[in-house]
Amino acid sequence: MTSPAEREGARDGGPVTAAGTGTGTDGVTEPAAADAGADGAWWAALRQRTQARIGLGRAGAALPTRHRLALQAAHAAARDAVHAPFDPEAVAAALPAMPTVRVRSAAPDRLTYLQRPDLGRRLDDAAGAALPRGGWDVVFVVADGLSSRAVHAHAAAVVLATTALLDDMTIAPVVLAEQARVALGDEIADVMGATTAVVLIGERPGMSAADSLGAYLTYAPRPGRTTDADRNCVSNIRPPLGLSHEAAAATLAGLVRRAAELGAGGVALKDEPAS
Amino acid sequence: MDERRRGARRLRPAGRAAPRQGPVSGYSAVLGGRRYAFTDLARLLAAASPERSGDRLAGIAADSAQERVAARLALAEVPLERFLAEPVVPYELDDVTRLIVDGHDRAAFAPVAGLTVGEFREWLLSPGADAGALAALAPGVTPEMAAAVSKLMSNSDLVAAARKVRVVxxxxxxxxxxxxxxxxxxxxxxxxxxxxxxxxxxxxxxxxxxxxxxxxxxxxxxxxxxxxxxxxxxxxxxxxxxxxxxxxxxxxxxxxxxxxxxxxxxxxxxxxxxxxxxxxxxxxxxxxxxxxxxxxxxxxxxxxxxxxxxxxxxxxxxxxxxxxxxxxxxxxxxxxxxxxxxxxxxxxxxxxxxxxxxxxxxxxxxxxxxxxxxxxxxxxxxxxxxxxxxxxxxxxxxxxxxxxxxxxxxxxxxxxxxxxxxxxxxxxxxxxxxxxxxxxxxxxxxxxxxxxxxxxxxxxxxxxxxxxxxxxxxxxxxxxxxxxxxxxxxx
CATH class of the missing domain: 3.20.20.70 (Aldolase class I)
Structure with missing residues (x-):
């Protein structure tokens, strides 16, 4: 099955996630502002219903200059978000009361990361050895994924808001993971001895959202055997246009508790009423 | 196995082939003084494929630019018939293979049945391969034959050949x-x-x-x-x-x-x-x-x-x-x-x-x-x-x-x-x-x-x-x- 952070293969309707539905743009792509005249106002009214780039007009067969440049600006923001370096120190600094530990995946750099998802799902050998071992209910993994920008903007706040709702549970040191894919959390939880992994990861940037964070909950992950069907996803965490940190935290904390009660996650949880 | 032997130029035992049960199979070519061997058709096709990240991810891409060309040299000599004898995914395991093999139209295949992959490329680019000939051929072509010949074709070959095909x-x-x-x-x-x-x-x-x-x-x-x-x-x-x-x-x-x-x-x-x-x-x-x-x-x-x-x-x-x-x-x-x-x-x-x-x-x-x-x-x-x-x-x-x-x-x-x-x-x-x-x-x-x-x-x-x-x-x-x-x- 597909997930927003790692969409592969088929693109018929995938699993519906507990997600906010963001609207709006980052301010550089809004065509309405530049349109004038009666047609401009008419299309602006329709654009209340969709962010799609409708009613752009034409220069011959092609896009008018301003719309071509607006597309390029949006693409540039997405490209830069994919390639912006992860700053784990900044995330650690935003979590002053929590112990943190830094790890890398087996993908040494971004070029490799983009071409070798298998390496992004495995710990670098040294990283695995450095992880603390213990017994915890939950481990939070803050992973750069495909948008460090999203992680820098939202991850620490979601960790703080979620742990505040789980104060009766034991929380492992927060793992800050570089060049990481969602499944890296399986190995981390397994090595550390944590029951549930919550991976907060930068989603693949779109043209209207380069800073969207996804959260993937996996109960009792088994490295190499857990699949996407065993996970629960909260996507589009991106206030103010997407899901708020507090709403994401409430959903995540609810999922953590229900998974613990059921002793299972993924599809088994999805069949329950939405929290 | 008789069909295999028709391709006199290709089925030399591969020097570095892994030992296999049954008849010796393999493909090879010499390039730059070095002999490159490919144990089966799937490996040969993978090594002959133009470079792309997915084949590297799968661990089946050619290791070098020269190995890639060597694979194409060997692939060019493989008779099209060979693709009917050696499915790249086992017939017993896979219903797509069964669909391909059981659905193959030998009569439609006849015009190209004696060709190697390299000769098939030249046939496709020839004036005789017009819209009518290509439409008649389609049920006789297997996906593996199509993929194989494409690996020997330039981007412009792919344009020129596809442009002649009519599917309405x-x-x-x-x-x-x-x-x-x-x-x-x-x-x-x-x-x-x-x-x-x-x-x-x-x-x-x-x-x-x-x-x-x-x-x-x-x-x-x-x-x-x-x-x-x-x-x-x-x-x-x-x-x-x-x-x-x-x-x-x-x-x-x-x-x-x-x-x-x-x-x-x-x-x-x-x-x-x-x-x-x-x-x-x-x-x-x-x-x-x-x-x-x-x-x-x-x-x-x-x-x-x-x-x-x-x-x-x-x-x-x-x-x-x-x-x-x-x-x-x-x-x-x-x-x-x-x-x-x-x-x-x-x-x-x-x-x-x-x-x-x-x-x-x-x-x-x-x-x-x-x-x-x-x-x-x-x-x-x-x-x-x-x-x-x-x-x-x-x-x-x-x-x-x-x-x-x-x-x-x-x-x-x-x-x-x-x-x-x-x-x-x-x-x-x-x-x-x-x-x-x-x-x-x-x-x-x-x-x-x-x-x-x-x-x-x-x-x-x-x-x-x-x-x-x-x-x-x-x-x-x-x-x-x-x-x-x-x-x-x-x-």
Missing amino acids: TAFRSTIGLPGRLATRLQPNHPTDDPAGVAAAVLDGLLLGSGDAVIGVNPAGDSPRAVRDLLELLDTVIARHAIPTQSCVLCHVTTTLRLMERGAPVDLVFQSIAGTQAANASFGVTLALLDEAHAAVRELGRGTVGGNAMYFETGQGSALSAGAHHGVDQQTLEARAYAVARRYRPLLVNTVVGFIGPEYLYDGRQILRAALEDHFCGKLLGLPMGLDVCYTNHADADDDDIATMLTVLGVAGASFLICTPGGDDIMLNYQSASYHDALYLREVLGLRPAPEFESWLRAVGLLDEGGALREVSPAAHPLAAIAAPPLPPEIS
């Missing part, structure tokens, strides 16, 4: 006629909001798009939401007498259920792949597709033809599902076309740049794959279109789209997927725009599907010369599709 299909419009280019109008919306979809449908129609299909990818797979979209599109098409078809690209099981309940389904859609296990990961079996095909043909909602299936494919989907059997992604992609052609579909497109940079890293790899997919699909007899596209984590941009769509237009692509401004706000990737299709029609002198062209003229969107008019939307009758307030049946 029809439902309410006719796709694939000479001098025509159709488009899929793709009005996706992140929450499947009917009003938002309707606004994007209007935008596409006013830009002359939608003759291949008005096709929505739903954000979810809820039957209720899918049915709402089907009703919306059906109303728009009926009310404005648009000679096109609708499709909501949900899972085939959802469409089957909706057909049973009387929803207005024109086309059945499904994503498919080149192995049984990859199709299983999509939740699809051949039996399920058979059932859906029978059901949609029973509905018979086409007016000028009865092709009623729509498939999407893409290199890398089998690897992504862990179901690639050590076969390269381009060969597996061609095998998906064997599944598609069983159902005489109206439309098939590769989603070539969508699957991601772990399979096709950059614009160069995406272009190459687009040309391969289009050529192989056409050679196998499919109405092949493309989603010329890229994701934001691939090394590609809008100039790559411009290059790709121009080259694919020259190659004679049946249709292109088009989105508002080239930006799909639901699937979060960039594709061609309606403007891009207008550009292509203009520079290559291509026209829409004939029924749709007549309709565009009738609703005042084409001038005397066949060029698209710019109209004021508020005053145009089509504005009723989306103009506030919504018509009662879709509000």
